[in-house]
Amino acid sequence: QVQLQQWGAGLLKPSETLSLTCAVYGGSFSGYYWSWIRQPPGKGLEWIGEINHSGSTNYNPSLKSRVTISVDTSKNQFSLKLSSVTAADTAVYYCARGNYGWLGYYYYYMDVWGKGTTVTVSS
Amino acid sequence: EIVLTQSPGTLSLSPGERATLSCRASQSVSSSYLAWYQQKPGQAPRLLIYGASSRATGIPDRFSGSGSGTDFTLTISRLEPEDFAVYYCQQYGSSSWTFGQGTKVEIK
Numbered sequence: 001q002v003q004l005q006q007w008g009a010g011l012l013k014p015s016e017t018l019s020l021t022c023a024v025y026g027g028s029f030s031g032y033y034w035s036w037i038r039q040p041p042g043k044g045l046e047w048i049g050e051i052n053h054s055g056s057t058n059y060n061p062s063l064k065s066r067v068t069i070s071v072d073t074s075k076n077q078f079s080l081k082l083s084s085v086t087a088a089d090t091a092v093y094y095c096a097r098g099n100y101g102w103l104g105y106y107y108y109y110m111d112v113w114g115k116g117t118t119v120t121v122s123s
Numbered sequence: 124e125i126v127l128t129q130s131p132g133t134l135s136l137s138p139g140e141r142a143t144l145s146c147r148a149s150q151s152v153s154s155s156y157l158a159w160y161q162q163k164p165g166q167a168p169r170l171l172i173y174g175a176s177s178r179a180t181g182i183p184d185r186f187s188g189s190g191s192g193t194d195f196t197l198t199i200s201r202l203e204p205e206d207f208a209v210y211y212c213q214q215y216g217s218s219s220w221t222f223g224q225g226t227k228v229e230i231k
Contacts, residue, residue: 045168061124061219094167105155106156107177108156109156110168111173
């Protein structure tokens with residue numbers, strides 16, 4: 001059973017860089033896209049970006065200038081960096097697996113999620 | 124960017140009742156890439172429906188999805204106590220994901 005374990009700094013000051021890592025256990029790393037999603041307190045879900053095992057990325061246009069997602073296939077891990085954080089970046093950050101393919105029709109969905117990491121930005 | 128608008132914002136129902144949740148897209152969405160998630164407090168979202176109408180592994184058959192184009196629906200045929208939660212629709216298009224703002228299903 002695939003599990004995602006995530007970690008990173010939980011308290012940042014404004015202008016610092018947020019850094020989180022997500023490790024994939026119990027399943028294949030290739031053949032999927034790996035996403036980061038965040039959820040501000042009391043609000044909805046916002047997709048940040050995704051990467052595949054080859055390092056191909058897609059980013060949310062609203063965050064693209066500050067986001068870098070990278071992959072380490074030797075460790076089955078992928079990471080998120082978000083620069084110049086402000087209080088508006090305070091959120092629970094989730095990593096998730098994007099499962100895509102063809103079963104007579106195309107499909108793509110996020111079927112495995114990490115437990116989330118709370119990140120607070122405060123001076 | 125495709126905007127997903129969910130309605131109602133909150134649905135107050137009793138156990139055993141039927142819940143109908145709506146997700147409307149600002150432009151046509153591929154049904155292949157329309158999914159629904161359930162989220163309970165303090166937990167990560169859980170995939171319920173993918174491809175607009177296919178249930179994910181282990182999801183009870185009281186959950187069903189339908190729709191196409193710009194209008195999609197999640198139906199819970201008979202609410203169980205564990206179904207009271209927030210539900211999000213999600214779509215993928217133009218190499219980008221977007222989520223609806225969520226519908227909270229609360230106990231009346």
